Structure formats: C-alpha cells, structure tokens
Amino acid sequence: MTGFWAKCLFRILVLVALLSGxxxxxxxxxxxxxxxxxxxxxxxxxxVLDNPVNDARMISQTLEGLGFTVSMAVDLxxxxxxxxxxxxxxxxxxxxxxxxxxxxxxxxxxxxxxNNYLLPVDxxxxxxxxxxxxxxxxQSVLRQMASARNRTNLMILDACRNNPFENVPDLNESGLAExxxxxxxxxxxxxxxxxxxxxxxxxxxxxxxxVAEQIVVPGQPVEQAFKEVRRAxxxxxxxxxxxxxxxxxxxxxxxxxxxxxxxxTAAETEELQLWRSVRSARDPVQLMxxxxxxxxxxxxxxxxxxxxxxxxxxxxxGSSAPETSAVAPEEAETALFKAAQEDGSLAxxxxxxxxxxxxxxxxxxTTEIAALQAGQSTDPIGEGVEAEVATADADPPEEPRHKExxxxxxxxxxxxxxxxxxxxxxxEIIHLAPMFPPIEGLPESYWKSQNCSACHQWxxxxxxxxxxTYLSLNMQRSxxxxxxxGGVLKRxxxxxxxxxxx
Numbered sequence: 001m002t003g004f005w006a007k008c009l010f011r012i013l014v015l016v017a018l019l020s021g022x023x024x025x026x027x028x029x030x031x032x033x034x035x036x037x038x039x040x041x042x043x044x045x046x047x048v049l050d051n052p053v054n055d056a057r058m059i060s061q062t063l064e065g066l067g068f069t070v071s072m073a074v075d076l077x078x079x080x081x082x083x084x085x086x087x088x089x090x091x092x093x094x095x096x097x098x099x100x101x102x103x104x105x106x107x108x109x110x111x112x113x114x115n116n117y118l119l120p121v122d123x124x125x126x127x128x129x130x131x132x133x134x135x136x137x138x139q140s141v142l143r144q145m146a147s148a149r150n151r152t153n154l155m156i157l158d159a160c161r162n163n164p165f166e167n168v169p170d171l172n173e174s175g176l177a178e179x180x181x182x183x184x185x186x187x188x189x190x191x192x193x194x195x196x197x198x199x200x201x202x203x204x205x206x207x208x209x210x211v212a213e214q215i216v217v218p219g220q221p222v223e224q225a226f227k228e229v230r231r232a233x234x235x236x237x238x239x240x241x242x243x244x245x246x247x248x249x250x251x252x253x254x255x256x257x258x259x260x261x262x263x264x265t266a267a268e269t270e271e272l273q274l275w276r277s278v279r280s281a282r283d284p285v286q287l288m289x290x291x292x293x294x295x296x297x298x299x300x301x302x303x304x305x306x307x308x309x310x311x312x313x314x315x316x317x318g319s320s321a322p323e324t325s326a327v328a329p330e331e332a333e334t335a336l337f338k339a340a341q342e343d344g345s346l347a348x349x350x351x352x353x354x355x356x357x358x359x360x361x362x363x364x365x366t367t368e369i370a371a372l373q374a375g376q377s378t379d380p381i382g383e384g385v386e387a388e389v390a391t392a393d394a395d396p397p398e399e400p401r402h403k404e405x406x407x408x409x410x411x412x413x414x415x416x417x418x419x420x421x422x423x424x425x426x427x428e429i430i431h432l433a434p435m436f437p438p439i440e441g442l443p444e445s446y447w448k449s450q451n452c453s454a455c456h457q458w459x460x461x462x463x464x465x466x467x468x469t470y471l472s473l474n475m476q477r478s479x480x481x482x483x484x485x486g487g488v489l490k491r492x493x494x495x496x497x498x499x500x501x502x
Contacts, residue, residue, distance in 0.1 A: 033063075033067050035103070036104070038072075038084065039073075039075075040076060040119065043123070044121060045123065046108060047164055049107065051106070051205050055106040055205055058212050059212060060072040065216070066216065076121065089143075092144070092150060093149075102153070102155075103154070103155045104158075105157050108123075110165060110173075111175065115132075116176045117136065125171075145182070145185065154253075155187050157190065160189060163175075174195070175191060175194045178193040182248065185249070186222055190233075190243055192244045195241065195242065211226075214228045215256075219258030220256070221253065230244075268298070274293075275290065284339045288336065288339065291304065307336070307355075336356070337352055350369060353369065409499070409502045410427050460501075
C-alpha cells in the first residue's frame with residue numbers, strides 16, 4: 001500500500017470513529033438538533049479558498065450555542081464526505097420524528113445538467129461526464145435527511161464561488177441551480193441561482209457572517225432570519241450578491257424561541273407600576289417610602305442606587321454628580337436622615353431605618369419612631385422628651401439653670417443646679433441612668449437603672465455626629481424641650497460640637 005492510500009485510509013478510519021462513537025449509541029431525546037458542518041478550502045487541483053474553514057468553525061460554534069449536536073469536518077476527500085453524510089443520515093433517523101437536521105457546506109460547488117455538486121478537496125476533473133464520479137451530489141444530502149421523516153430539515157450552502165472548471169467543456173455554468181426541497185425542508189443559498197457569491201475579504205464570507213448573526217436573534221422564524229441575511233449581504237456587497245432561499249416547511253421553526261416576559265402577579269404588577277412612577281419622580285422621600293414598602297423587592301438595588309444619586313445631587317447643591325465619582329456612604333446616609341427629618345413622618349423615618357438599620361442615626365430614628373407611634377414628638381438625637389402640648393406658642397417647661405464655664409470638652413465637668421449632672425463630664429453623663437422615662441408610659445424595666453450609652457450604643461465619634469445636629473438653625477427649638485437629663489446635656493452637646501468635639 002502506497003503512502004498516499006495509507007494516509008487516505010487513516011483519515012477515513014479517524015472520521016468514522018468520530019462520527020460513530022459511543023455517544024451516538026444512546027437514545028436521543030425528542031426534539032434533538034443535529035448538524036453536519038463541512039468546510040473545504042485546501043483544494044489540490046482547483047483554486048484554494050480562504051474562508052470555508054473559518055466559516056465552518058463559526059457556524060459550528062454558533063449552532064452549538066443554540067443546542068445543536070454538531071459534527072464538524074474540514075478539507076474532506078470525496079470518500080470522507082460521503083461517509084460523513086451517510087453517518088449524518090443514520091443519526092438523524094435515530095433521533096426521531098421531532099428532530100431537526102441541519103447541513104452546512106462551505107467550499108467550491110458547481111452545477112451540471114440542473115444538478116448541484118459539492119467539491120471535495122481531492123477533486124480532479126477533465127471531462128464533465130466524470131463530475132458525479134469525482135464530486136458529491138447535493139441531492140444526496142437531501143435524500144439522507146428526507147429518509148429520516150423528521151419534522152424539520154435545513155440545508156445551508158455557501159458554495160457559489162467562481163466555477164473552477166470553466167475550461168472544462170459542458171461545465172461552464174456559474175453558481176448553483178435551484179433545487180426542489182422535500183417536504184419539511186428549508187434551503188438557503190449564498191446567492192441567487194446561477195449567481196456567484198463572494199468568498200469575503202475578512203476571515204469569513206459575508207453570507208456566513210450574516211447567517212451567524214441572524215440565527216441567534218430570539219423569536220425570529222427561519223424565513224425572517226434569512227430575509228435579514230439577504231438584506232445584510234446586499235448591503236455588504238453593494239447589491240452584487242443576493243442570498244436565495246426556498247422552503248417546503250410545514251411547521252414553524254426558530255433557532256431561538258422568543259424571550260417571553262414572565263406573567264406577573266397582581267402584587268408584582270403593583271410594585272412595577274409604583275417603581276416606574278418613583279423612578280420618574282426622582283424624589284428622595286418617595287424613594288425612601290418605596291424602599292420601606294419593598295425592602296426585598298425586585299427593584300430594591302436599583303432604588304438604593306437612585307436614592308444615592310439623588311442625595312448626591314442634593315448635597316452638591318442640585319447639580320448632577322459626576323458619573324465617575326462615587327457617593328460616600330456616610331454622605332448618602334446623612335442626606336437620607338435629613339430628608340426623613342424634613343418629612344417628619346413615621347414612614348420617612350422607617351425608610352431610613354430600613355436602609356441603615358445600624359447606621360449613625362439609627363438610635364435617633366428608633367426613638368423618633370417609638371415616639372411617633374406613641375403619639376409624641378421627640379428631639380432629633382433620640383434622647384426622648386415629653387410630648388409637646390397645647391400650641392406651638394406654649395411656654396417650655398422650666399428647667400434648672402445651667403452654667404457653662406469655659407469651653408465644653410468631652411472630659412470637662414459641667415456646672416448645673418441639677419445634682420445628678422453638676423460636676424460630671426459628657427463622658428460620664430452618657431453612662432448615667434435617666435431621671436424619668438424617655439417616653440411617657442414606658443415600663444420601668446425598660447429604662448430604670450439603664451444608661452444612655454447602653455441604649456444608644458454611643459461612642460465618642462457617634463455622639464459628636466449627633467451633637468452637630470444642634471448647630472443647625474432648624475434644630476434650635478429642640479434645645480428647650482424637657483429631657484431626662486434636662487436641657488444641660490443638649491446645650492452641652494451643642495457647645496461641645498461648636499468647639500470641634502474636643
């Protein structure tokens with residue numbers, strides 16, 4: 001046996017092993033998708049083509065992504081092509097009536113006496129009468145697919161390049177002839193019957209490139225997909241190449257099913273509608289209320305991000321924050337707290353607490369919520385006061401006088417007529433027990449013998465942050481309200497904050 005024939009035999013044996021391995025012995029499921037993809041480029045006696053191998057690989061990868069079981073082979077001889085086609089027919093017959101078969105070929109192809117032939121890489125022809133002996137008749141692929149009696153078959157031929165046998169008598173027709181499609185078959189050609197397709201200047205032919213792009217579009221019937229392919233190729237070729245197709249399909253086929261929107265429940269629909277309204281308004285209070293109502297909703301992450309963005313705009317004086325700058329978490333939290341403060345409603349405070357359950361102002365907000373629920377109004381740092389009564393003009397309760405001697409520091413002793421306060425520093429006072437319940441009616445077990453620091457989880461830094469709230473003008477009225485330690489603590493906190501919390 002010569003080296004040439006030994007090499008051919010070896011390739012045949014390898015191809016047979018690949019196409020008829022153990023994986024094909026298992027029973028295929030209904031609706032299986034099978035594809036045979038061949039790309040011939042390295043011809044021996046006719047012009048070599050640049051792109052068929054690349055085209056075959058592109059189509060194979062695309063089809064695999066669409067659920068096809070793909071057998072791909074390149075640069076096949078005539079015997080190898082016939083073996084591969086025969087194996088494809090057997091696989092398709094075994095797959096059942098609901099299977100889909102797809103055959104793709106890129107390479108040289110010619111027509112003779114109305115028949116189309118796919119050229120193997122070992123083709124050598126000097127007489128037109130020998131064509132069916134040297135090449136592979138395209139109709140033989142259709143016969144294999146028709147024998148499976150399956151629901152849908154597709155043949156895609158990118159084989160209409162220049163005729164490599166123009167000098168052979170009786171074999172000078174260009175392009176491919178239009179074939180009759182057996183029932184249930186869709187045939188696609190790179191160009192119109194008798195026309196010539198472009199091999200392409202890039203890595204792929206324009207036809208195959210367009211096919212790969214269109215068959216992955218969800219919800220597009222195969223007929224529509226190839227209509228889009230035709231439009232794309234016409235545009236790419238400047239009108240020189242018009243892809244062609246013919247169909248005898250009796251059932252609908254899509255490479256990718258339409259992406260169906262999930263059916264929403266009444267509650268989900270309500271959430272969606274509310275979110276659209278809130279998103280459009282870009283109002284921080286509305287966003288806080290939305291987060292309160294849907295703490296674990298479908299749009300919660302988006303709502304949090306939008307709230308941070310809106311707060312950044314508020315903090316920057318109304319101008320949009322640069323897209324490249326992130327909002328500092330503490331700034332977003334402070335802005336959210338201020339917005340809740342200005343709104344003053346139970347819902348607004350609960351929205352803050354939902355976003356920052358352990359935040360800097362969590363103790364303030366927790367007590368404010370408790371007071372609002374009890375029908376009272378508390379001061380902003382959550383220290384608890386008795387309810388405001390009568391009218392806004394009512395005189396505040398009288399408190400013992402408080403004397404400040406020099407700047408207030410965290411460790412300096414305070415001077416007050418209140419025995420429990422006088423001589424003690426802020427550092428000491430926050431560990432004292434309240435003189436009366438911070439909220440009227442609160443059982444003694446909840447406040448008696450307790451200390452502020454245990455309740456509020458104060459640290460020096462957190463107390464400083466809260467003390468600074470007394471420096472704003474809209475907080476002045478709270479300084480005169482009764483407090484479990486009188487007004488001493490509040491005024492001392494203000495002085496401490498004014499001095500930089502030293």
